[in-house]
Amino acid sequence: MLNKMTAFFKSVKLSVVLILVLSGIGLIGIIFPQIPSSLSDYSDGYTWWINNIAYEQFGIYANAIGFLGFFDIFHSIWFFGTVLLLMLNILFCSISRYKGIKTKSGKSQIETDRNFYINSKFHREYQSNSLISSSENEIGAVLKRHRYTFSKTRQADALFYAGNKNRLTVYGTYLVHLSLFVFILGILLGNLFGFRNNSFVAFENTTKEVGYNTGLSIRLNTFNDEYWDNGTPKDYSSDVVLYKNGQVVKTGLIKVNHPLVYEGIRFHQSFFGPAIKLKIATTEGELIFDENVALDDVQTLNSLQRPAGNAVFPESDYTAVVLKKAVNGPDSVIGENQIGIELYNETDSPIAWLLLEKNSPQTLGNMTFTFTEESQFSGFQVSKDPGSNLIWIASFLFILGIVIIFYFPHRQIWIAVYSDPDDSSNFLVKLSSAKDLGLDIEMTNIVRDFEKIFNVKESTN
Numbered sequence: 001m002l003n004k005m006t007a008f009f010k011s012v013k014l015s016v017v018l019i020l021v022l023s024g025i026g027l028i029g030i031i032f033p034q035i036p037s038s039l040s041d042y043s044d045g046y047t048w049w050i051n052n053i054a055y056e057q058f059g060i061y062a063n064a065i066g067f068l069g070f071f072d073i074f075h076s077i078w079f080f081g082t083v084l085l086l087m088l089n090i091l092f093c094s095i096s097r098y099k100g101i102k103t104k105s106g107k108s109q110i111e112t113d114r115n116f117y118i119n120s121k122f123h124r125e126y127q128s129n130s131l132i133s134s135s136e137n138e139i140g141a142v143l144k145r146h147r148y149t150f151s152k153t154r155q156a157d158a159l160f161y162a163g164n165k166n167r168l169t170v171y172g173t174y175l176v177h178l179s180l181f182v183f184i185l186g187i188l189l190g191n192l193f194g195f196r197n198n199s200f201v202a203f204e205n206t207t208k209e210v211g212y213n214t215g216l217s218i219r220l221n222t223f224n225d226e227y228w229d230n231g232t233p234k235d236y237s238s239d240v241v242l243y244k245n246g247q248v249v250k251t252g253l254i255k256v257n258h259p260l261v262y263e264g265i266r267f268h269q270s271f272f273g274p275a276i277k278l279k280i281a282t283t284e285g286e287l288i289f290d291e292n293v294a295l296d297d298v299q300t301l302n303s304l305q306r307p308a309g310n311a312v313f314p315e316s317d318y319t320a321v322v323l324k325k326a327v328n329g330p331d332s333v334i335g336e337n338q339i340g341i342e343l344y345n346e347t348d349s350p351i352a353w354l355l356l357e358k359n360s361p362q363t364l365g366n367m368t369f370t371f372t373e374e375s376q377f378s379g380f381q382v383s384k385d386p387g388s389n390l391i392w393i394a395s396f397l398f399i400l401g402i403v404i405i406f407y408f409p410h411r412q413i414w415i416a417v418y419s420d421p422d423d424s425s426n427f428l429v430k431l432s433s434a435k436d437l438g439l440d441i442e443m444t445n446i447v448r449d450f451e452k453i454f455n456v457k458e459s460t461n
Contacts, residue, residue, distance in 0.1 A: 009092035108162040117428040126427040157419035175401030186390030196383040203292040204375040223376040238378040271379035279370040317346040
């Protein structure tokens with residue numbers, strides 16, 4: 001039973017199947033929209049996303065697809081199960097190969113059989129006028145010059161050498177295996193204990209909770225933006241205060257490429273724009289909505305581009321699109337210190353249009369709308385990835401392993417020198433490597449040195 005399990009986990013076929021499955025999971029992540037992490041961590045947020053966003057695209061099949069986990073595939077049992085199996089596969093393959101790699105990394109055994117030398121693609125045979133007794137030091141000097149460590153032995157009228165170059169680099173494959181293992185572990189840690197919110201919005205002079213059980217909240221004191229003469233952004237930054245459980249833990253200026261980092265959580269400056277504060281109450285005085293609305297979108301109508309934002313009223317069946325005056329030309333509909341409101345019912349059908357002056361309440365039916373304040377919002381990318389360091393380490397290990405394998409290959413050399421009756425010598429050289437790449441050049445360089453020293457010529461026998 002144990003042998004069958006071991007054979008299963010170290011199977012190369014299993015590796016291929018798991019890689020194909022991971023490719024399929026990645027394809028699912030492309031085909032099906034993935035729920036934002038800001039909602040996926042909360043059951044209510046997940047249900048809302050399925051019933052609203054997913055339902056619009058997939059209709060009655062949305063719940064079934066959600067049940068399969070395809071809308072959050074990289075946090076699903078399919079992903080984690082496949083990744084864990086791949087980690088076990090890498091581990092078992094590495095263990096099973098250890099004995100063979102250890103043998104390869106050992107010192108080459110001296111070979112005295114003449115057939116061993118001549119039955120090889122990379123071998124040379126020479127006749128030398130030098131005696132064995134005068135060859136020993138020169139042969140050792142050539143091997144050392146080419147960075148071979150070697151052992152030698154003398155038997156009657158013959159001299160034998162066995163050498164290794166880059167003997168320990170056979171373990172480079174383990175660095176590659178280890179890098180894959182560490183890389184997968186980094187991804188798992190990031191998925192299990194990390195988060196990413198690409199659309200975290202904070203308003204000036206307000207404090208907002210980060211969420212994700214961090215206990216953190218961030219206050220945007222001021223937002224500053226600078227522009228070039230042609231109107232493109234030159235620089236923008238957010239002056240913020242970071243709280244943990246109500247206590248100030250860090251202050252700073254967040255700029256593009258200069259994030260604020262605390263306990264592994266990174267706040268990157270991502271986007272910005274105008275914001276308004278809208279207050280809605282019933283005619284009886286019951287407050288329905290009193291929040292900032294980020295105008296983070298653009299509505300284009302008759303070539304005019306107006307900053308736009310969506311407002312959802314939790315205690316009402318209504319939603320609204322809030323508009324400011326156009327930014328690319330004169331606006332004859334919305335002026336300074338005014339906002340426009342497109343009001344929609346529960347079926348997303350437009351039911352009213354309001355034009356509000358700042359601090360001038362306007363009543364529609366049983367609701368009173370007031371545009372109370374104008375400010376700026378700042379958008380951040382908030383993320384925590386506890387596996388990112390492991391991924392960097394894995395990348396380094398992978399590159400190091402590849403460099404070792406391809407640029408410092410393990411090579412073996414054997415040399416035999418036989419004494420002939422006429423006081424000359426028969427000189428044989430054999431090279432071997434797991435990969436033949438570059439071995440012919442290595443052979444040429446080595447025998448060239450021998451030819452210079454011993455004035456030898458290649459044998460025609």
